[in-house]
Amino acid sequence: MPELPEIEALAAFLRENAVGRTVIRSDVAAFSVIKTFDPPLTALNGLTVTGANRHGKFLDLEVDGLHLVTHLSRAGWLQWREKLSPVPPKPGRGPLAFRLHLAPAFDPDDDPDADDDAPDEPPAGFDLTEAGTQKRLAVYLVRDPLDVPGIARLGPDAMRIDLDAFAALLADQRAQIKGVLTTQSILAGIGNAYSDEILHAAQISPFAIAARLTESQVSTLYTAMRTTLADAVSRSVGQRAATLKSEKRSGLAVHARTGLPCPVCGDTVREVSFADKSLQYCPTCQTGGKNLADRRLSRLVK
Structure with a gap:
C-alpha cells in the first residue's frame, strides 16, 4: 500500500x-x-x-x-x-x-x-x-x-505533528501502538509497512499499549517516526513513479522480511498474521526476545 x-x-x-x-x-x-x-x-x-x-x-x-x-x-x-x-x-x-x-x-x-x-x-x-x-x-x-x-476525518499529519501533541495523542489511546499508528483518524499518513519500520527503529513492541509508554519511549518513538518517514521521503522524491515501489522495498528493515535476519541484531524477523494482513518485528530488538502470539495460528492450536 x-x-x-x-x-x-x-x-x-x-x-x-x-x-x-x-x-x-x-x-x-x-x-x-x-x-x-x-x-x-x-x-x-x-x-x-x-x-x-x-x-x-x-x-x-x-x-x-x-x-x-x-x-x-x-x-x-x-x-x-x-x-x-x-x-x-x-x-x-x-x-x-x-x-x-x-x-x-x-x-x-x-x-x-x-x-x-x-x-x-x-x-x-x-x-x-x-x-x-x-x-x-x-x-x-x-x-x-x-x-x-x-x-x-484525518488526524494530524505524521510529518507535521510536534512532540508535545504526539505525546498528548498517545496518552489518550488505550489500544496497541501498532493500531494507533495506522489509524488515519488518529494520525495521518502511516500504514502497515512504515509502522513496522518505525516500531523496529524505536525498539517498541507492536502490542505495547500506547497510553502506557513511558515519556522516554514516546520521545524515542516520535524521533523514529520522523526519521523513518523523512528518510523514506528523501529516497522517494525524485524517483519516477515506476521505480517508487522497488525503492520502498529496498529501504525496509523488517516489514515483508519474515524469516530473514534483522539488519540490527541478526535475529530472525518474525510475523504475526491477522485476517487480511500481517506485521513483522524483531524479537531481540522489540520484545525482549519473546515471540508474539500469531493470531492466525492461535485459533487453530488448542
Missing part, C-alpha cells in the same frame, strides 16, 4: 511533470472507482493543472480550483505515460481503472517557427491501476479536499 513517503513522492512527480498542462479528457475503465458526481469529470476538460499535494495517504491534483483526489488503497498505483493511446479503454479489461489525458507540455501552435507538417505530439498523462480482486481504489472530483470524507 502506498503510504506517506510514496504519496509525497507522487505529488512531487506530478508537480514536475503535470503542472502547467491542460486536461484533454478523462477515461473511466472501472466505474466503481468514481465516488463523486458533482462536479462531473467532464468539468476538468480544458482546465490547467496548477498543483499537486498530499493529505495523509490521499493524492490531490489541483486543476484550476477543482481537486482530483485519489486514494490508492492497498493495491492501487499511478503510472505516468509520456504517450497515451487516444483510444478509450474498454471497461472491465485488466487492472486499468482511470486515465487522465494531458496536453503536451510544449504546444507547437505557440511556436511560429514550428513545422506545420510535423505530426502532432500524442498526449501524456497517467493511468490509475489496481491489482487483485478487492477493488478499493477511489477517485473524487471536488471543489474542496475536505469534501472527501476520508480527508475530513
